[in-house]
Amino acid sequence: MTGPTPYSCLPDRAYWRRAVAAPAVTDVDPVDPPPFQIAPADLVMTAGSCFAQHIARYLQQSGFNALLTETAHPMIQPEDAAAFNYGTFTARYGNIYVARQLVQLFLRAYEQFTPDEDIWTEADGCLIDPFRPQIQPGGFASRREYDLDRQQHFAAVRKGFETLDIFVFTLGLTEGWVSRQDGAVFPLCPGVAGGRFEPERHAFHNFTVDEIVADMGRFIGLLRGVNPRARVVLTISPVPLIATASGKHVLTATTWSKSVLRVAAGMLEASFPNVSYFPSYEVILGPQAGNGWLASDLRSVREEGVAQVMRLFFRHFTDTEPRFDATPEPQIADRATEDMAELVKLVCEEEALDRGD
């Protein structure tokens, strides 16, 4: 006869069979009770790797207060605005894959860091921002546009940090490309979407757990320095590496990378108040899911998988049912431009029919 043990009175969620193996895949809920809730009025800023775009989109579609501080002018058609990355995230910073990139975005926005390699000029004369190389098709048309757009962008980033209630950050990668001059982190290897790879200037770096914890810790400190009420949700992108420069097989490199991120996220959650880890990685890639949430490339996450992640997100962080089919608030049309265009058409028709006799 054995006595009670610490396992005797644990809930179902502590047992693999009851919590993972037995339930239907949509009933597997690995989310621990978060330390805070998100109210519909809370301003939610999103950033991170490409998976973060899904989170941002669902927040917008679900009636939550997705914070947008860098919006397209209302005259711009939605498809054009999307092509220029307005509304993808809170501001037009593009994908942020590694933690140090996030720290450096903060420092650059607050003029505490200006990378040496701050602009790329392409052969056709267009200018590329090394830190958001795919932010707009065709790049920037002139240096002045580049500089003024960046001023606007940094102002929007600062406004985001200073006004948000919740910061949702999706950690994506540990592998990155770093300037040998000043440590600036590029989101993509120079030469991939602009610039030119130069081994004497650019170095591969695979960030460690300690580095990521230190970088995220520094960022949280900086963020709370300008916004003490900021609460942080950390997620990890389930999307594997598209390629690795580590010399390892891409599968083992992916496992290493995601494991490092997972450990770092756990350490950060344990170390900082009001920092919560949300297990989107486990929801998509846990064995309960098989490959069911992945597309045929075993990399992209199917829409149903994203919806499952977001259902759990809303279940635990909010007290409302998400309305995934809700259409986003329509942008207020630019009546002035539309009215003007109509008027010009009218005047031109009159002119065209004027024979002058």
Place this chain on the structure above:
Amino acid sequence: MTRVLLVGHSHLTCIRQAFDQRGGQIEGLELEFAQLADAGFVPNLGPAGDVHPLLRQLVTAPRFAAIVSIIGGNAHFSLGLTNNPRRYDFISPEAPDLPLEDGAEIIPYWLVMRHLIGMSHETTPVLPAIRALAPRIPFLHLESPPPVPAENVSRHAKHFAPFIKHYGLSRPERVLRFWRLQGKMMKDICDQTGITYLPAPASMVDAEGLLQRVAWRDDPTHAGPAYGHAVLDQLAAHFAQRNAA
């Protein structure tokens, strides 16, 4: 004698007026006009982008030795004449140092270009569509007249007066930027389709790049017959040179 078909929308009118003032006589040229806003040609393009049958018939008629277009050419005006409730501006790479509208947000140049292309969807595609029907004939496109200076716009604001009162006129550099952007949009089409792009006659452009006073008329956006005369001279010189060559 070179027989030339001139096709266009509202900016064709001043050329037609000048032609009439000359009694229909231009040295070396026989001109025929096709006003594309006339009911007979509307819509210029069908839903599938097909050219109106009458227009198709005209532009493929063997009697013409050349086609000259002044299609579209006013999309810039809708955007550039007045400021916007959400004030914006953009930087032209050809003249990046020109002053910007005070306090305006900056929209990327290529995004404004996309928007302009979208706004002129009823007129601009007519040019390549016609060119496709007449791929071998000499084909010219005329730049639209430079913007009318604020002095004359204010004097003859017509329907635009409430907008001007409400939002204020743009600074001239902004107006000019939009006109140049439109020129770039049309020139790109010309370059892609083998059409010769003829800039506005130099004599009609003032020191600021705006329309010369002599070509002003009682309209905030269209030029008067003086501009048409300059274009006719330009065309006569162009074809004389071409024929001599």
